Amino acid sequence: MNRWHLLYIMETARQNILRNHARFIAANLVLGVAIAVAGIWSGVYFSFASQWENLNTVTCMAYLRKGLGHRDAKKIMDTTWKASLDSKWQFISPAQDRQENLALLGKLAPGTAAPKYISGTAYIKIHTRVRTPFDLRTLQDLINRLSSTPGVDFVVAPPLTGSGVGLTWVVGGMQAVGWVGIVLMFLVAVFLVAVGMRWSMRDNAVETEVIRYFGGTPAFYRAPVLIEGLTGGLIAGLVGFLLAWLGWELVTGVMWSTYSIDLGIRGAPIAVFAWIATGGPVGGLAAFFLARGKSGW
């Protein structure tokens, strides 16, 4: 290996990329998007895992009609939704300090409850295990059921409108894409990159043949294509990293402004994104082996 070899390898790789640049950009962009989605998806899992308890708990309150005692309320709870929903609930007795109750209510559902209803009413505070924001529709379902429960007059719940609902679509979409989608996207990207490499191999066939006959080692004539793959992979990794970061800021921005629950998550999980971004070069390498195939090239 001398300086000329190095120059030759770099120059050939550069020409390979320039010759089919549209294909190169498209294939690696798909790889980048796959990386970005995988990054956000893992970020959601890894960073939210520590906050799972907070995230899973949404507090709804159902006001029960005057005159219903503890036992009646318990019966309603048990028969109505205990079986299907993983909910914890507790009574807050009217005997408790009124100020305390008001403060609690105010904190849980700011501005929704008119204080006058509280007086003399037994109400139930329910901690519901709803995976916000993943299951906003489930939450809506719960609220509907609570409201239609006999004896319940009024339900206080976190707002479920506007961007919150929009967010369900984002998150629902990601859930649908999920790992299967990410893996599929990755495979498609690797396939596209490999097709491009095949083009490069074909375009350089005469030159490669000559180099082989004049004693070029396999490592030498393979190197430009390998570098083509790794360069694309690095770019895809970087693009994926930046897209993931940007996407994260957007999604969490919407989330924090929609939900008053403090999940204690601040910055984007850069380390997770960085790890996922290594999928770029790894994809490039995989494409290289795919492109070589059984051709013995």
Added chain:
Amino acid sequence: MIALDNVTKRFGEKLLFGDISTRVRGGEVACIVGPSGSGKTTLLRMIMGMEPPTRGKVLFMERDVYRLKPAARAYLRRNIGFIFQDFRLVPHLTVWQNVALPLRGLGTPKSRLNAKVAAALDAVGITGLSNMYPNTLSGGEQQRVAVARVTAMEPVVVLADEPFGNLDKDAARMVLQQILALNSRGAALVIATHDLAVAGEIKDATVIDLTPQEGL
């Protein structure tokens, strides 16, 4: 330099040639003769380490070629100059760059490289074509570029596949002289040709006849 030890080549069921044994030393010439499709190119590729024999051994500088790793085989090839049946000049390189290509691969320093390329182009009389691209040259000129490319390498073995294929008598004779010049400097030379007349012009050549035998 080169030894073939009972080599046989089959493609599937089809026998191409069987039990060929020969030895070509430095300064010697061997001619592979036989009609089209008889396996001349295949045998040359076999000597290059690119086409394993079905049976038998190929020795290059006393080493069993097909027991070497691919990279080691590649290093062996740096001692072999191969003249392709279809020239195989790299289309996007000039004549000068084509001739310099193997030398660059060998890591020849720039000062010596320039001198060697110039000498090789001069030896085959195409110095004036240095900056031309292969597709602008005639067949005979392209063949001479191919010979210059091998000359510049100063190989210890020269393998020439149909070097007179598309050339008229005079051009063929000129190319033959140039290839024989390499041989007279000590290189072992193997020429594959279906042209028995040309083969007959080479003195003291070992003949490897691949013409299929009756009943085989």
